[in-house]
Amino acid sequence: MIHPTAIIAPGAQLDSSVRVGPFAVIGEHVSIGPGTTVGPHAVIEGRTEIGSDNQIFQFSSVGAIPQDLKFHGEDSTLKIGDRNKIREFVTIHLGTADGGGVTNVGNDNLFMAYSHVAHDCIVKDHVILANCATLAGHVEIDDYAILGGLSAVHQFARVGCHVMASGGSMIAQDVAPYSIVQGDRATTVGLNLTGLKRRGYTKEALANIKQMYKLVFRSNLKLEEAIEKIQQDFDGAAPEVAIYLSFLQKSERGLAR
Numbered sequence: 001m002i003h004p005t006a007i008i009a010p011g012a013q014l015d016s017s018v019r020v021g022p023f024a025v026i027g028e029h030v031s032i033g034p035g036t037t038v039g040p041h042a043v044i045e046g047r048t049e050i051g052s053d054n055q056i057f058q059f060s061s062v063g064a065i066p067q068d069l070k071f072h073g074e075d076s077t078l079k080i081g082d083r084n085k086i087r088e089f090v091t092i093h094l095g096t097a098d099g100g101g102v103t104n105v106g107n108d109n110l111f112m113a114y115s116h117v118a119h120d121c122i123v124k125d126h127v128i129l130a131n132c133a134t135l136a137g138h139v140e141i142d143d144y145a146i147l148g149g150l151s152a153v154h155q156f157a158r159v160g161c162h163v164m165a166s167g168g169s170m171i172a173q174d175v176a177p178y179s180i181v182q183g184d185r186a187t188t189v190g191l192n193l194t195g196l197k198r199r200g201y202t203k204e205a206l207a208n209i210k211q212m213y214k215l216v217f218r219s220n221l222k223l224e225e226a227i228e229k230i231q232q233d234f235d236g237a238a239p240e241v242a243i244y245l246s247f248l249q250k251s252e253r254g255l256a257r
Contacts, residue, residue: 003040021058030063033082046094047075051082051107060090066119068137071096076119081107092117099138112149130167142177142247144199160247162199164192173256176216177247178209178240186256188217205240212244217257223248
């Protein structure tokens with residue numbers, strides 16, 4: 001299952017079912033779980049932990065040191081979960097000491113060609129980064145978010161769950177869950193209702209989301225006032241309400257409004 005031209009460093013831990021293509025390079029601190037495939041000329045290095053059933057395509061670079069001038073060779077890690085598709089020329093980097101030392105990628109994500117995940121990012125589950133989408137350092141991307149081609153996210157910004165970012169979006173502030181954003185600098189232009197319906201959101205949940213969205217984005221309320229209104233008027237135990245409130249309350253960069 002390992003092509004004879006592949007270079008596997010002593011110390012690398014590969015499950016017996018891992019497939020490695022021609023001229024791939026795997027470093028000594030790498031561990032790869034069952035069912036994962038590594039394509040031709042891919043490079044996996046650093047202290048990188050990769051789960052099961054991932055597809056790592058040709059010419060991708062996984063686990064390289066950060067593109068951060070403050071990085072001075074300290075031990076740091078990249079953790080990748082299960083069933084991710086990492087396409088051609090994707091780059092995913094290790095963490096840094098300033099960011100907790102770990103870059104985290106969850107499960108069932110698709111990283112299209114030339115997309116980039118920088119140091120200390122957190123990418124959760126079922127995320128899609130289209131071609132050339134770029135995450136700066138310390139970015140957080142929540143479940144089911146989709147970033148269109150040639151979009152970029154500023155360092156320390158967060159993108160909420162079920163967000164749709166149009167191609168070419170330049171995201172400089174936090175994007176609230178369930179939203180659609182576009183433009184330079186990206187602003188919120190609506191709700192990702194089609195995506196939410198596909199994910200099985202009920203009419204009641206969609207109604208809550210619409211009303212919360214109106215309070216935050218279509219009223220004259222300050223963000224703090226909108227949060228207080230949501231707390232007063234909505235059932236905080238409803239999952240969509242709890243998610244929305246938690247995201248808004250933790251925002252440090254402000255919302256892309």
